[in-house]
Amino acid sequence: MNKFISILIVGLLSFSLNSCISKKKDKPVITVTILPLKYFADQIVGNKMDVMCMVPAGSNPESYDPSPNQLVTLSKSKSYLAVGELGFELAWLSKLQQNQPALKIYKTSKGIPLIEHKHNDSHRNDDDGGHFGLDPHTWSSPKTARVIAQNILTAIIETDPKNEKLYRKNFVLLISEIDQTDSVFSKKFRTLKNRSFLIYHPALTYLARDYGLNQYSVEFNGKEPTPQHLKMLVDAAKKHDIRVIFIQKEFDSKNAQILAQESGCKIVVIDPLSYQWSKGLTDIAIALASE
Ligand SMILES: [Zn+2]
Secondary structure: OHHHHHHHHHHHHHHHHHHHHHHHHHOOEEEEOOHHHHHHHHHHHOOOOEEEEOOOOOOOOOOOOOOHHHHHHHOOEEEEEEOOOOHHHHHHHHHHHHHOOOOEEEEOOOOOOOOEOOOOOOOOOHHHOOOOOEOOOHHHOHHHHHHHHHHHHHHHHHHOHHHHHHHHHHHHHHHHHHHHHHHHHHHHHHOOOOOEEEEOOOOOHHHHHHOOOEEEEOOEOOEOOOHHHHHHHHHHHHHOOOOEEEEEOOOOOHHHHHHHHHHOOEEEEEOOOOOOHHHHHHHHHHHHHOO
16 A cells, blocks of 8 residues: 555656656746846746856856856757846856857847946046946936846747747736836935935936936946046045945955945945845945935
8 A cells, every 4th residue: 555655656746747858848047147137027027937047156257257068058048138238247148158159149128228327527637548448237227127127038939939929918017017117216316415425336327317317436447446537436435425335245345345434334234136126226225314
């Protein structure tokens, strides 16, 4: 009897395991660069696709290199959903495309007028070489995230047209979450007196633009700040009564700590690369509004 039951259980287990595996095989795979994009894509595809993320939690998407394993898994992907101008993408996308000509690459910031990197100060530095580049951090504002979500929907429907109806239904829910985050931001920032903040890496450029805030970045064209740049920031902090300096766990915070000491600002760790997109951003809004 016992033997019979265990055979039955083993049989059932292997049956369900097999059906899992074969189901998984049939699912289309898409790849995205960062976790907030995975969140958006996951909300739209539900259980119809697998969404892989290239840059894992805690890694820096400006400088990340993919593991050999990830490159193997990427070969199963039909589509790649990039942000558009992230350091990882600038370094790797054309190589990935060469290795895998059938991979369809989408830039999900398409249609967003991108902001050029610029200095907050008037002095020019020897090593900036006149190269300004485009700011890639489009997912950090609900207003630009809406465009990203729309582009993700388009890419997903092109990858798997037979489930279009479901994807469009899920998309409506995602947009209402983005709208809700937008209205929280508008409410919190409408009456904000202190509208300037310091940040190590300029991840909130689009948020600052869309809600009338001033971002002062410690990094200087993606590099460690010069002493002159640090001095400019200390002066700006005094002049604009800046109270907070944001850092991310993906970036070295040494210079931010020096700056915090010299300007009297409080260091706040933020997570704009969080999978929990709305929470990651709302935490930033709360931190700004409570200063
Ligand atoms: Zn960045």
